[in-house]
Amino acid sequence: MNPSDEDLNCLLKAWTAPRSPDSLEGRLRRAYGDRVRSRTTVLSGEAGQQRKWSSGVWTRWIAQFAPTAGKVAAVMAGAVVLLAVITRAFPQSLNLVVPTGAIILDSEFLDYKNDGSYAVSEYRTSSFRRATVERDIIEGGETVLASSFPGDLLRTAAGDVLNPMRASLEPIAHSMIDPLFYKPGRAEYLRALAMTVTERIRKGCTPSNMWGRPMTVIGEETVLNYTTTVSQFAPEGGNFRFTEWFAPELDCFSLRSTTEKALPDGAFQLANERRVLKVTKNSSTTKAKEQNR
C-alpha cells in the first residue's frame, strides 16, 4: 500500500532540525575579528608598494617646511601649557566642555584585598555622551572631567592638568578627524549606526561583548533606580570573570562593573570594582573638581 500525501506530510514533520549551537556566536565573532584584521593587512600590503614611493615624496615635502613645522610645534606646546595653567587656576572653565544634555557620572573605583576589605583607588567625574547621528559614537563615549587618587598626590596633580586638556581637545579632534572616515555615504552610515545603537538599547543592551567575545546575560538588577541588564564574561579556563550592569535608559552605559578572580576551589572573589555613585542627567554643568575634593 502506497502512503497518501497526508501520510507523507505527517511523516515528514517527524524530522526536526536541532537549534544552532550557542558556541556558533562566539565562533563567528572571532572569525569576524580575524576577517576585519586580515582585510586591514591586505590593504596595508597593497598600499605597501605605493607607500615606498610616496614616503620619499612626503619626507621631501615635510623637509621643506621644517622651519615652519618647528614654529608650529612650539606654538602648540605653548597653547597646551597655557590651557593647563588656565584649567588649574580656573577649574570652573572645565564646565565649558560638558555638552548640553550630557550625562554626568560620579564613580569610585575599589580595589579588594583577599580578606574582603577594600580601598578606594580613584574617584572620578566623567561626562557620558549619548549616541547621536552627528558623530561616530558607538555605545557611548566617556570623557574624564576630573579624577583624584587617594594617597597619590602626583597622579592626582597629573590628572588635574591632563583631564581638562583632553576633555577640551577631544571634541575638536573628533570634529576634525571624524569626517575623514567613510566619506562616501557618510550620512547613511551615521543613520544606520544610530539605528544599530538604538536596537541594542531596545533589546535591553544585548548583545554585549568584551574583547570581541559575547557576554552572557545573567539577570536584571536595579542600580541607582535604573533597571540594568547584568552581563558576564567568563573565558573558558580563565582565572577571572567580568560582570557589567548595563542601563538601557542610559544608552547602555554601565553603572557597575566588577572583576572577580577565580580561587583554587572554583569560587570567585572580588578583585576590583567600579561603582557609579551619582547620575546627573540634566544639562546643568557640574563643578567636577570641587565635587572630587
Add this chain to the structure above:
Amino acid sequence: MRGMPEQTDEALLDLAGRSETAFMLLFERHREVIFRVAYRLTNSAAAAEDITQECFLGLLDAPGRFDPARGSLRTYLFGAVRNHARRYHGLRDGDVDLEDTEVDETAEVSQMFLQQEQSQVIRQAISTLPLQQREALILFQYEELPLEEVAVILGIEVGAVKSRLQRARARLKRILTPYFQGSNKR
C-alpha cells in the same frame, strides 16, 4: 528613540563591515533558519555550523553581490547555503547531480527503517534523494517558502520546482512504503 522602527536587513548589511554589532544583529535575525537548512541539506550539525558561518562571513566579503531587487537577504542567504551545501557534497558550481539516479530501495534498507526512530527514518529517506530534489523539498516543505521564492533560490522556473517536488515526494513514498506497512502491522 524607543519608538524607532527596526532597521532593515539592507541597512544592517551596509554597516556590517564596519560594525560588529550590526553584523551580529543580522546573524541573530537569520541564524536559526540558515543553520536549519544547512543541517537538513548536509545531515550534519558540524557541517551546518561551518556553512552558517561561511554564509554570514560571505556577506562581508561581497556585500555588492546581494541585489535587493532580486529578492530579500534571506533569499540570498538561502542561495549561499545551497552553494555551500553543494560544495560539501562535492559538486562544483554549475555541476548538476543526477536527478534520476536510482536510489537504493533494497529490502535491507527497508528493514533497517523498521528498527529506527521515525525522525531518523525520514532523515535517512530524504538523504537518499538527489540533491536537487532534496533542496526543493527542504525549502518548500520544511521552510514553507512559496514556490516562487524556491525558484529564485534554485535558479529555475516555478514549473521545474513543482516537478522536482513531485519526483521527490513520489520517491519518498516508494522508499517509505515498507515503513508504513511495518508501522501499520505494529
